[in-house]
Amino acid sequence: MLQFVGSNHHPTALAQIDFDTSAICQGLDFDTASRVAPLVSIRNYAAKQAIFYELDPAKYVYEVVTGVLTLYKQLPDGRRQITGFLYPGHYLGLTVHGHHVHSAEALTNVTVCRYPRCKIEKLVGELPALAMRLLTLTGNELAMAQEQMLLLGRKTATEKIASFLLTMSEQNGKRDDGKTSLYLPMSRVDIGDYLGLTIETVSRIFTRLRKAGVIALGQPNVVAVNDIGRLARLADGDDTLFCN
Amino acid sequence: MLQFVGSNHHPTALAQIDFDTSAICQGLDFDTASRVAPLVSIRNYAAKQAIFYELDPAKYVYEVVTGVLTLYKQLPDGRRQITGFLYPGHYLGLTVHGHHVHSAEALTNVTVCRYPRCKIEKLVGELPALAMRLLTLTGNELAMAQEQMLLLGRKTATEKIASFLLTMSEQNGKRDDGKTSLYLPMSRVDIGDYLGLTIETVSRIFTRLRKAGVIALGQPNVVAVNDIGRLARLADGDDTLFCN
DNA sequence: CGGTGCTTTGAGCATACTCAACATCAGTGG
DNA sequence: CCACTGATGTTGAGTATGCTCAAAGCACCG
Numbered sequence: 001m002l003q004f005v006g007s008n009h010h011p012t013a014l015a016q017i018d019f020d021t022s023a024i025c026q027g028l029d030f031d032t033a034s035r036v037a038p039l040v041s042i043r044n045y046a047a048k049q050a051i052f053y054e055l056d057p058a059k060y061v062y063e064v065v066t067g068v069l070t071l072y073k074q075l076p077d078g079r080r081q082i083t084g085f086l087y088p089g090h091y092l093g094l095t096v097h098g099h100h101v102h103s104a105e106a107l108t109n110v111t112v113c114r115y116p117r118c119k120i121e122k123l124v125g126e127l128p129a130l131a132m133r134l135l136t137l138t139g140n141e142l143a144m145a146q147e148q149m150l151l152l153g154r155k156t157a158t159e160k161i162a163s164f165l166l167t168m169s170e171q172n173g174k175r176d177d178g179k180t181s182l183y184l185p186m187s188r189v190d191i192g193d194y195l196g197l198t199i200e201t202v203s204r205i206f207t208r209l210r211k212a213g214v215i216a217l218g219q220p221n222v223v224a225v226n227d228i229g230r231l232a233r234l235a236d237g238d239d240t241l242f243c244n
Numbered sequence: 245m246l247q248f249v250g251s252n253h254h255p256t257a258l259a260q261i262d263f264d265t266s267a268i269c270q271g272l273d274f275d276t277a278s279r280v281a282p283l284v285s286i287r288n289y290a291a292k293q294a295i296f297y298e299l300d301p302a303k304y305v306y307e308v309v310t311g312v313l314t315l316y317k318q319l320p321d322g323r324r325q326i327t328g329f330l331y332p333g334h335y336l337g338l339t340v341h342g343h344h345v346h347s348a349e350a351l352t353n354v355t356v357c358r359y360p361r362c363k364i365e366k367l368v369g370e371l372p373a374l375a376m377r378l379l380t381l382t383g384n385e386l387a388m389a390q391e392q393m394l395l396l397g398r399k400t401a402t403e404k405i406a407s408f409l410l411t412m413s414e415q416n417g418k419r420d421d422g423k424t425s426l427y428l429p430m431s432r433v434d435i436g437d438y439l440g441l442t443i444e445t446v447s448r449i450f451t452r453l454r455k456a457g458v459i460a461l462g463q464p465n466v467v468a469v470n471d472i473g474r475l476a477r478l479a480d481g482d483d484t485l486f487c488n
Numbered sequence: 489c490g491g492t493g494c495t496t497t498g499a500g501c502a503t504a505c506t507c508a509a510c511a512t513c514a515g516t517g518g
Numbered sequence: 519c520c521a522c523t524g525a526t527g528t529t530g531a532g533t534a535t536g537c538t539c540a541a542a543g544c545a546c547c548g
Contacts, residue, residue: 073394076480081394094383094390101387124376131375132368138382139338143345145389146338150317150325152396153440157504188527196397201504203528220512220527236320401536432495445536447496463545464495 024063024091024115024133032129039115039123045069045106053103060114061093067110068185071102072193082194083145085186087172091137093117108185152196158241160195161205162234165215169225180225188220208241209234268307268335268359268377276373283359283367289313289350297347304358305337311354312429315346316437326438327389329430331416335381337361352429396440402485404439405449406478409459413469424469432464452485 024036042065045051051062054073064086071084071092083102086092094101095117124131151163165182173180184191188199195202206223209215214231216224225231233239268280286309289295295306298317308330315336316326327346330336338345339361368375395407409426417424428435432443439446450467453459458475460468469475477483 071390073390075394075398076482079398079481081397083390083393094386096384096387102390121376124379125372128369128372128375131372131379132365135368135375135379135382138379138386140340142338142382142386142389143340145386145393146315146317146327146346148393149327149389149396150319152393153325153437154319154323187525193397198505199527200506200529204504207528237323238320442537443495444497444538448536451496 024061024113024130024137028129028133032127035123035127036115036120036130039119040113043112043114045110045112047106047108049106051104051106051112052100054100056100057098058093058095058100059117061091061117061120062104062115063091063113064088065111065113067106067108069110069112070105070107070186070190072105073102080193081196082190083148084141085190085194091134094138094141107190155235156237157195157197157201157205158208159235159237160197161191161202161209162214162231164191164195165209165223165225166228166231166235169228169231173225180228182223182225184221184223212241214241268305268357268374268381272373272377276371279367279371280359280364280374283363284357287356287358289354289356291350291352291354293350295348295350295356296344298344300344301342302337302339302344303361305335305361305364306348306359307335307357308332309355309357311350311352313354313356314349314351314430314434316349317346324437325440326434327392328385329434329438335378338382338385351434399479400481401439401441401445401449402452403479403481404441405435405446405453406475408435408439409453409467409469410472410475410479413472413475417469424472426467426469428465428467456485458485 028036045067051069052058066088069086069092070082071086072080072082074080084090085107092104120130124134151160155163168184169180169182173182175181186194188202191197192199192202206215206217210217212230214225214227214234216226218224230239234241272280289311295313296302310332313330313336314326315328315330316324318324328334329351330348336348364374368378395404399407412428413424413426417426419425430438432446435441436443436446450459450461454461456474458469458471458478460470462468474483478485
């Protein structure tokens with residue numbers, strides 16, 4: 001783990017960053033990581049604060065350290081599609097011709113690492129390991145985007161919600177006493193905008209899943225998954241909620 | 245332009261490849277391109293032939309030379325989502341953990357360049373310019389995927405068709421006598437599977453656009469765009485077909 | 489001709505949306 | 519302490535967009 005604690009470039013904040021597990025530096029050898037690390041600066045954003053907007057010129061590449069943020073696109077009349085919820089370890093700052101292709105907003109309070117884009121690009125030209133790393137990360141994002149395209153284009157509302165809960169429980173679920181418990185930092189509006197549904201539909205499907213015993217709902221933001229197998233079958237259309 | 249004609253590695257086929265305009269090599273300096281070019285081999289596929297399937301172990305990276313191919317994902321019950329139509333100059337072969345994340349099929353007869361994945365990966369580690377190039381290409385694919393997520397999740401059927409025709413006419417339209425003429429190599433089924441619609445809906449919207457004078461239809465595969473401004477307004481929901 | 493494959497059109501229906509009311513909760517201030 | 523407010527979520531009734539099922543049109547081809 002790289003430690004820049006006390007470095008005059010970055011007085012204190014860096015102490016909290018584990019470059020071994022950071023999105024961009026993970027798996028990089030020490031020499032490569034030590035070229036990247038000094039570029040970093042830390043930024044904090046309060047929940048609901050914008051980090052950048054679609055079409056803005058992109059000066060930085062970011063990576064989530066703590067908290068969750070939302071990437072989204074909008075139509076002129078305000079309809080919104082969330083393209084991703086980003087948890088710690090993800091990087092962001094995709095551009096085409098130097099401009100952001102989506103907006104980014106803090107969902108919870110977040111801490112991000114920020115790297116000047118021009119310097120990262122220069123380093124990519126010098127450090128093949130960094131280039132490889134970014135290529136892998138971007139490829140993973142693309143694979144997720146394509147999975148989401150299948151969801152948005154071809155799945156029913158129930159399948160969408162089941163898929164969403166399944167993915168979230170795989171990535172962020174806490175397993176205690178044999179069941180998986182989930183904290184969802186996003187509102188129903190956000191879930192709807194992520195899955196291509198309205199809030200009412202999201203709410204109704206949650207209720208149906210609860211009544212079918214597949215999940216249990218505490219506070220609106222807490223979901224307990226009782227039957228993850230059933231959820232997996234529902235996600236792919238191998239099962240329907242109405243058969244009981 | 246690199247010429248390997250007569251090279252003992254690649255007897256004849258390479259004569260037809262312009263490495264300056266190839267997806268992977270475009271913009272690369274001569275030295276870099278000349279490291280990449282010898283890896284290539286040419287493959288031909290007849291229309292409807294599979295190139296690879298989702299979850300197959302990925303041995304190659306491909307790039308389209310002539311023809312059009314489709315990338316798609318499927319649900320267990322056969323529902324299909326086309327994630328992209330790839331025209332010459334695009335590369336394909338996205339993987340996660342060494343496996344393809346979607347299936348690829350020839351839409352028309354196609355010629356592709358094929359590079360052994362392991363060798364390309366090795367070269368990426370040695371040639372920063374190549375890494376940068378692949379990063380740009382993958383980033384562009386990701387940007388397109390996110391635009392498609394907005395379309396699939398939030399646009400109406402009319403907006404989807406209008407957006408599709410607009411994109412196709414920008415990328416593949418021929419302008420003669422002030423109007424744009426389009427050849428669509430894909431069937432209505434393919435268009436439906438790309439836009440998250442059924443063939444019937446696709447057909448109905450085409451008819452409506454024709455009756456509104458926005459487009460003209462000759463053979464099913466030929467579309468003439470009469471009013472590209474209207475199409476652009478329809479694509480973003482700034483206009484409706486019913487207001488006349 | 490009578491096939492087959494693709495597209496278009498029609499009629500009826502279902503899924504998910506719209507609009508509306510109500511519930512719940514946290515924060516605020518009288 | 520409790521009424522008031524605003525934000526978020528749930529539930530209900532009715533509707534519309536896009537789907538299903540069915541038939542007909544049309545080209546290409548043996």
